[in-house]
Amino acid sequence: MKISKGLVVFVVILLTVSALLAACGGNPSKNQGGSDAKNESQPVTINVLSSDDFAGFRKSVIPEFEAKYPNIKVNFMSVGYDSLHQKEVTALESGGDTYDVIDVDCIWTPEYVTKGYIIPVNDRITQEMKDDIVPAALDILKYKDNYYGLPMFNDVLFFYYNEDLLKQAGINEPPKTWDELIQQTNLMKQKGLIDYGMVWGWAQAEGLICYYTALAHSFGGDLVDSSGKPAVNTPQNVKALQFMVDSIANKVVDPASITYDDRQMLNVFSQGRVPFGMNWSFAWSVFNDANQSKVVNKIKVGLAPAGTPEVKSATCAGSMGLAVTSTSKHADEAWKFIEFLAGKDIQKKQAITAGALPIWKSLYDDKELQEQHPALKEMSAQLDTAYNRPSIVWYNEFSNALQVEIQNALNKSKTPQQALDDAQKKIDEIMNNYGGKY
Amino acid sequence: MKLCAACCRNRYKKLVKRGITLSAKTYRENKTAYFFILPAMLFIIGIIIFPLLYSVYISFFDFNIFTKHPPFIGLKNYMDIFKSDYFWQSMGRTTYFTVISVGLELVLGFLVALLLNQEFKGRSFARTLLILPWALPTVVNGVLWTWIYDPNYGALNALLKSLGIISQYKNWLGTAFNAMNAVIVADVWKNTSFIAMVLLAAMQNIPKDYYEAAIIDGASRLKNVFYITLPLLRPAILVAVVIRTMEAFKVFDIIYIMTKGGPANGTQVISYYTYINSFQYSKYGYGAALSYIVSLVILIFALVYIKILYKKS
Numbered sequence: 001m002k003i004s005k006g007l008v009v010f011v012v013i014l015l016t017v018s019a020l021l022a023a024c025g026g027n028p029s030k031n032q033g034g035s036d037a038k039n040e041s042q043p044v045t046i047n048v049l050s051s052d053d054f055a056g057f058r059k060s061v062i063p064e065f066e067a068k069y070p071n072i073k074v075n076f077m078s079v080g081y082d083s084l085h086q087k088e089v090t091a092l093e094s095g096g097d098t099y100d101v102i103d104v105d106c107i108w109t110p111e112y113v114t115k116g117y118i119i120p121v122n123d124r125i126t127q128e129m130k131d132d133i134v135p136a137a138l139d140i141l142k143y144k145d146n147y148y149g150l151p152m153f154n155d156v157l158f159f160y161y162n163e164d165l166l167k168q169a170g171i172n173e174p175p176k177t178w179d180e181l182i183q184q185t186n187l188m189k190q191k192g193l194i195d196y197g198m199v200w201g202w203a204q205a206e207g208l209i210c211y212y213t214a215l216a217h218s219f220g221g222d223l224v225d226s227s228g229k230p231a232v233n234t235p236q237n238v239k240a241l242q243f244m245v246d247s248i249a250n251k252v253v254d255p256a257s258i259t260y261d262d263r264q265m266l267n268v269f270s271q272g273r274v275p276f277g278m279n280w281s282f283a284w285s286v287f288n289d290a291n292q293s294k295v296v297n298k299i300k301v302g303l304a305p306a307g308t309p310e311v312k313s314a315t316c317a318g319s320m321g322l323a324v325t326s327t328s329k330h331a332d333e334a335w336k337f338i339e340f341l342a343g344k345d346i347q348k349k350q351a352i353t354a355g356a357l358p359i360w361k362s363l364y365d366d367k368e369l370q371e372q373h374p375a376l377k378e379m380s381a382q383l384d385t386a387y388n389r390p391s392i393v394w395y396n397e398f399s400n401a402l403q404v405e406i407q408n409a410l411n412k413s414k415t416p417q418q419a420l421d422d423a424q425k426k427i428d429e430i431m432n433n434y435g436g437k438y
Numbered sequence: 439m440k441l442c443a444a445c446c447r448n449r450y451k452k453l454v455k456r457g458i459t460l461s462a463k464t465y466r467e468n469k470t471a472y473f474f475i476l477p478a479m480l481f482i483i484g485i486i487i488f489p490l491l492y493s494v495y496i497s498f499f500d501f502n503i504f505t506k507h508p509p510f511i512g513l514k515n516y517m518d519i520f521k522s523d524y525f526w527q528s529m530g531r532t533t534y535f536t537v538i539s540v541g542l543e544l545v546l547g548f549l550v551a552l553l554l555n556q557e558f559k560g561r562s563f564a565r566t567l568l569i570l571p572w573a574l575p576t577v578v579n580g581v582l583w584t585w586i587y588d589p590n591y592g593a594l595n596a597l598l599k600s601l602g603i604i605s606q607y608k609n610w611l612g613t614a615f616n617a618m619n620a621v622i623v624a625d626v627w628k629n630t631s632f633i634a635m636v637l638l639a640a641m642q643n644i645p646k647d648y649y650e651a652a653i654i655d656g657a658s659r660l661k662n663v664f665y666i667t668l669p670l671l672r673p674a675i676l677v678a679v680v681i682r683t684m685e686a687f688k689v690f691d692i693i694y695i696m697t698k699g700g701p702a703n704g705t706q707v708i709s710y711y712t713y714i715n716s717f718q719y720s721k722y723g724y725g726a727a728l729s730y731i732v733s734l735v736i737l738i739f740a741l742v743y744i745k746i747l748y749k750k751s
Binding site: 267413 | 470503589591609614617701703720722
């Protein structure tokens with residue numbers, strides 16, 4: 001076969017260009033801090049795997065930790081939340097001692113405990129911690145009466161509203177119930193201020209289950225029965241799902257919510273054409289960053305509206321914490337690092353510099369902190385009504401089955417009752433495969 | 439090729455003249471050769487062959503969240519797969535994705551190649567432009583199209599509305615059927631260039647005399663395309679289609695970026711289903727079995743294509 005010289009040059013250029021463009025795509029760089037410097041005292045190096053959220057802050061306080069404990073060196077690594085579970089599971093499943101400390105999302109605790117990835121720390125949890133750490137946060141690393149670590153921040157879905165839009169419509173108070181929210185939305189629509197009242201992150205992802213947990217509780221429901229067994233097709237849960245479906249049909253909720261996740265919805269909310277939205281605490285800094293937001297200083301925090309008179313307000317908790325791995329050879333040193341990051345002064349610093357809510361109840365009364373964080377008081381009011389997602393060992397399978405059926409209802413391919421019945425059937429099927437364990 | 443064969447022949451003649459028998463020489467050469475390729479062989483065994491065999495082994499065990507020491511369960515993972523609705527639905531979606539996207543890419547790619555094979559001003563510039571979508575990493579392509587489809591700010595909505603085709607912004611990724619087709623469009627946009635490039639390269643090797651002779655005999659341009667271009671392109675089409683079918687059947691990245699399998703599992707293709715089972719549900723055995731089934735299907739495709747297309751040519 002004869003190949004022209006021009007064609008060869010063409011192909012070479014083509015490959016070069018594609019390689020260059022691929023390089024532009026880039027990989028998230030691994031942050032490698034610390035070193036294995038060997039001096040006379042033979043310091044111990046602990047390896048920490050953290051989520052990218054707040055990794056910058058954690059890294060910044062490592063020198064302080066190493067100054068306090070000269071014999072411990074910290075090798076800090078971080079990855080994006082989406083790859084965290086996979087990275088931890090593959091590292092721990094193979095049994096190596098790659099990591100001494102890992103970052104655990106509340107929904108992974110039962111799985112990690114059952115698999116024996118993390119060790120109980122009951123004797124290391126002090127009475128002060130039990131008394132002063134917000135219960136919903138301390139519980140994220142508790143499974144079957146044992147503690148496995150400490151929360152690093154205290155996060156729930158907060159109800160944000162655009163005070164500016166409400167004022168323009170002559171509304172003085174944020175809605176206390178979902179009905180009120182619909183009325184206020186219609187009023188603002190009549191005045192031509194908005195197209196939709198609310199935007200959510202209801203895409204097929206974990207965020208959907210967080211939102212649904214909040215809504216189910218606000219209608220008096222729960223995703224598990226009193227014994228903790230998954231039970232999703234209760235009348236209250238159906239009501240909550242019906243509310244979601246109706247609110248799209250009534251154009252109260254932006255129909256785009258079905259394709260946005262809990263990060264993408266912020267793009268819409270920050271443009272200032274939607275008055276209400278629920279999101280995590282990190283959203284606060286997004287709203288008040290003039291580079292990506294048109295609503296700087298216009299957003300306020302209120303209590304999440306209720307769906308039924310018996311409920312005052314309800315939301316979903318979503319904190320993460322650090323735990324010591326069972327393969328660690330330096331459990332004592334690893335715990336010291338966790339204790340250090342959870343300590344009151346570091347937590348206060350984290351709240352001021354990174355905007356994360358502290359885990360200690362007493363810090364919410366801290367004058368200096370209140371000045372630095374204008375929404376702290378309103379946010380702390382929501383913490384009492386935060387609910388955790390179900391504690392199930394095969395949580396990811398549970399979550400996926402529920403996500404699919406909720407979306408079937410939102411897409412109107414099934415009625416809410418039918419969708420939740422089917423979800424329950426699927427969940428029971430999975431539970432049977434695991435011999436009824438959950 | 440000819441050059442190389444001639445070279446060998448000359449060398450062989452020289453060796454025979456010098457009285458060295460070929461077999462002894464080759465034997466010695468081979469031994470040294472094995473020594474030289476040893477590092478590469480070890481590398482391939484470590485990186486490809488061992489994991490390949492190990493994953494077959496894993497697929498016979500029941501890995502799940504509760505099992506610390508997974509028990510041997512023989513072919514149960516494979517049987518469970520064939521009993522699962524999710525599996526058959528994912529297979530159906532994957533087949534749909536593969537047939538539609540490769541079909542469209544082939545037709546469009548052929549047309550683009552025909553166009554760029556003509557002589558016109560700015561042809562080399564157009565050919566360079568052709569590479570761009572293909573050279574773009576799939577992840578970037580996925581993010582790009584996610585923005586194009588955005589229900590509130592998307593370029594597609596703005597375009598269609600200003601043309602008066604739609605009266606209201608649409609949520610292109612909002613329903614299962616729309617989302618699947620939207621992802622296919624994104625995939626076609628990127629990979630049409632690949633097929634067009636392969637076909638264009640092959641077209642340039644078709645001698646002009648064939649067309650001239652045909653035109654003298656009174657053939658129309660359309661007939662030229664059907665009776666000269668297409669038959670002579672058969673090997674190139676084979677290569678392009680086989681490569682693209684295999685890629686399309688194991689599509690993962692664009693789905694992961696654009697829809698994460700949603701809405702309501704509407705874009706959950708077989709690779710995504712495998713990923714979820716292995717890495718989110720920790721069912722490594724089931725996941726390994728799934729990937730072997732996918733590999734088998736791809737292998738069958740390759741054999742069928744090669745048989746059909748090589749036989750006729």
